[in-house]
Amino acid sequence: MLAPANANPDQPAATGGSSGSNAGKGSKNFWANWLERKTAPATAASKKSSAPVYAKAFTDAAGADAAPEPAPGPEPIGPAVNKETDAAKEIQILKDRLDKLQKVIDEQSQGGGNAAPAASAPPLKIPEPLSAPDPAPANDKDTPFAYGDQSWFNGSPRNSPVLDTKFFTGEVRFDTHFMEDFNQPIDHTMGGATESFRSGEFQVEQISFGGDFHYDNVRGRVLTMFGLFASTTPRNDGSAGVGQWDVRSAYKYVSEAWGGYHFNVAHGLNVDAGIFVSYIGLFSYYNFDNWTYQPSFVSSNTPWFFNGLRIQYFPTQKLKIEPWIINGWQSYNKFNGHRGLGGQILWIPTDAIRIVLNNYGNGTDTLGNPGRSRIQTDDSIEVRYFNKPMATGIDKMAFTFTADAGCEYGGGVTCHGGSGGPKQAFLGWMAYDRTWWGHDKYALTVGGGQMNNPGRYLTLLPPINGADAISGSPYFTANPGDKSHMWDANINFQWMPKAYITWWGEAGYRHSDVPYWSGRGGITPPGGNTGSPGQYVCGAGGSAGTNDLATAQANCGSAGVWFPDLRKGQATLSFGVMVKF
Structure with missing residues (x-):
């Protein structure tokens, strides 16, 4: 089986315009910066606007490990302490999802065996009849004459085929x-x-x-x-x-x-x-x-x-x-x-x-x-x-x-x-x-x-x-x-x-x-082949009309028979x- 030339089974598929080989490195820098911003003091307005957006982003990225968060409705009127508590819970949920996502990224970047295979184009297949024949056993005791060096035999080719498939x-x-x-x-x-x-x-x-x-x-x-x-x-x-x-x-x-x-x-x-x-x-x-x-x-x-x-x-x-x-x-x-x-x-x-x-x-x-x-x-x-x-x-x-x-x-x-x-x-x-x-x-x-x-x-x-x-x-x-x-x-x-x-x-x-x-x-007779090959030819050209020499000499006359x-x-x-x- 042949994979596409740009495919690498040890790397996840490229996303977001990044190559598979650089996806892990780029992700780590992004999440580290984001955590620094989220743990820093923020205004109530920033908490209200940013938390639901990041929650949706991480829900999409995390996949099946958690159900998606419902879209936020109008914010209820209540004490400020409740708002801060809700924001803290959202941050904790996002941190948990971030840890899971980071674990997946680390496993894939290191070739981990438990990582889900990256989506890629299906590998190219050579039809079985056109694939190379199965290699001969190291010590073939079954195939006729499959032993020693027989390339020297008179009447046998000395080389192996250039093109050899199962078909x-x-x-x-x-x-x-x-x-x-x-x-x-x-x-x-x-x-x-x-x-x-x-x-x-x-x-x-x-x-x-x-x-x-x-x-x-x-x-x-x-x-x-x-x-x-x-x-x-x-x-x-x-x-x-x-x-x-x-x-x-x-x-x-x-x-x-x-x-x-x-x-x-x-x-x-x-x-x-x-x-x-x-x-x-x-x-x-x-x-x-x-x-x-x-x-x-x-x-x-x-x-x-x-x-x-x-x-x-x-x-x-x-x-x-x-x-x-x-x-x-x-x-x-x-x-x-x-x-x-x-x-x-x-x-x-x-x-x-x-x-x-x-x-x-x-x-x-x-x-x-x-x-x-x-x-x-x-x-x-x-x-x-x-x-x-x-x-x-x-x-x-x-x-x-x-x-x-x-x-x-x-x-x-x-x-x-x-x-x-x-x-x-x-x-x-x-x-x-x-x-x-x-x-x-x-x-x-x-x-x-x-x-x-x-x-x-x-x-x-x-x-x-x-x-x-x-x-x-x-x-x-x-x-x-x-x-x-x-x-x-x-x-x-x-x-x-x-x-x-x-x-x-x-x-x-x-x-x-x-x-x-x-x-x-x-x-070859003078002037080229003439008459029937099974008959004599006259010296002056033309067929003698017979395969009997005496008759041919008579038929050819003075010019005689060609030999x-x-x-x-x-x-x-x-x-x-x-x-x-």
């Missing part, structure tokens, strides 16, 4: 970077990643605002998504090509939007439905939370979000079991007849180790092929092996390791090859080591990873001629048996002068066994700033 916890994110691809593509277009899109330019990757709503066990979260992410993430979802309605436009500006309910079971049970983030691949969807800006393939090529239902059960303070019932593998819609099923097991035995186990299956996630199913496991461990928070130099060191394995089966492919069709699988890993110093204001991370993805079903399609997951591209196909073996390495430096901001610089190299990365000639400039290697240097409140 709403706000969140705002900004992410701006400059990237330089040493292949120097003339169209400034980079491909093959979920964080790297334009070369030689400043770009705003993420602009997000929203937060968590939580009141009376009802919960919800919304976080908007503007910037490059609003375009680059939806284009990797092929499920938008199933049926009608433009779900890409409907959801493109939202990264999270869900509502649910918290049940007071064990250490908590949450049931939420909507769009929520996926932590398959360890790294967070939001770069501020991560150790590096560009993660390796087992993170970048696996889901960033799900659309469906999740159930979070906390049987103990250190364990979470989270099943998912979702439309599919990073999909707004359901690709075919089967929806995806999966879940996460998160175990944090101490604040120095975290184990994350993610699994997915049942989904038929290939556009146009209802008989092909997908399974995937993604498992990570994070270990802090050095921790001296008070050290002036290096104060913390940690590493992470993630391993992924999965495959597709049915619909003309198999997990291991053979008579059922070519091998369609995914196998990969990534590892990072991070060192903090200067009381966590500086950090250096080195790491990288590798993937092997025959069939290319998890290999990101470069945006050649505007291609996306729906259109596909004849220039980089995803047919059964197509090779895709890649590795990368990078080094990242972060300066974190405050908990809410990160300045960073990163150098990296990525390699593919087939031409994949944008070269000097770029991946993008794709390379096997990509070296980058990047800088940026990220803010999270």
Whole structure:
């Protein structure tokens, strides 16, 4: 509760134009002077005129301790001695009332507990939902994962919310970077990643605002998504090509939007439905939370979000079991007849180790092929092996390791090859080591990873001629048996002068066994995108009208077929700033 700025509960309210702090002092001087005048010799006329006036004044001031004196009538004719006796009685009555009034004034000026509270304006009240949340207990044994220092985890924000009330916890994110691809593509277009899109330019990757709503066990979260992410993430979802309605436009500006309910079971049970983030691949969807800006393939090529239902059960303070019932593998819609099923097991035995186990299956996630199913496991461990928070130099060191394995089966492919069709699988890993110093204001991370993805079903399609997951591209196909073996390495430096901001610089190299990365000639046809992205483009401009190369060559004539400039290697240097409140 907030009182008005000029209110003081220890002082009586101001009266008669005097401030509350000076009321007691002024009253004492007035009454002392008055008593001196009243006890001095006075004429009968002065007694007749002044006594009734002062009696009324003190009656008003004394309040309920005595009934008010009746208004005086005409003075009866009598001996002078009776008049003097009456005047003496009136003086005694006034003295008694003065003593009571002075006692009240003394008690209030000294903060006496028996004094009646002074009348004042009602105190201002903050509505309960907007008030600060109740402080956490000093030794919280109930709230999941509420122990130790877990701010160092890769994929988790390191700071506390700026705005946190009983009803709403706000969140705002900004992410701006400059990237330089040493292949120097003339169209400034980079491909093959979920964080790297334009070369030689400043770009705003993420602009997000929203937060968590939580009141009376009802919960919800919304976080908007503007910037490059609003375009680059939806284009990797092929499920938008199933049926009608433009779900890409409907959801493109939202990264999270869900509502649910918290049940007071064990250490908590949450049931939420909507769009929520996926932590398959360890790294967070939001770069501020991560150790590096560009993660390796087992993170970048696996889901960033799900659309469906999740159930979070906390049987103990250190364990979470989270099943998912979702439309599919990073999909707004359901690709075919089967929806995806999966879940996460998160175990944090101490604040120095975290184990994350993610699994997915049942989904038929290939556009146009209802008989092909997908399974995937993604498992990570994070270990802090050095921790001296008070050290002036290096104060913390940690590493992470993630391993992924999965495959597709049915619909003309198999997990291991053979008579059922070519091998369609995914196998990969990534590892990072991070060192903090200067009381966590500086950090250096080195790491990288590798993937092997025959069939290319998890290999990101470069945006050649505007291609996306729906259109596909004849220039980089995803047919059964197509090779895709890649590795990368990078080094990242972060300066974190405050908990809410990160300045960073990163150098990296990525390699593919087939031409994949944008070269000097770029991946945009002469004159810009033309025709269908799923068809060849003629060297003279215009679409070849087909995705069959022989037919395209015949259709394009002497000008021939245009081809993008794709390379096997990509070296980058990047800088940026990220803010999270």
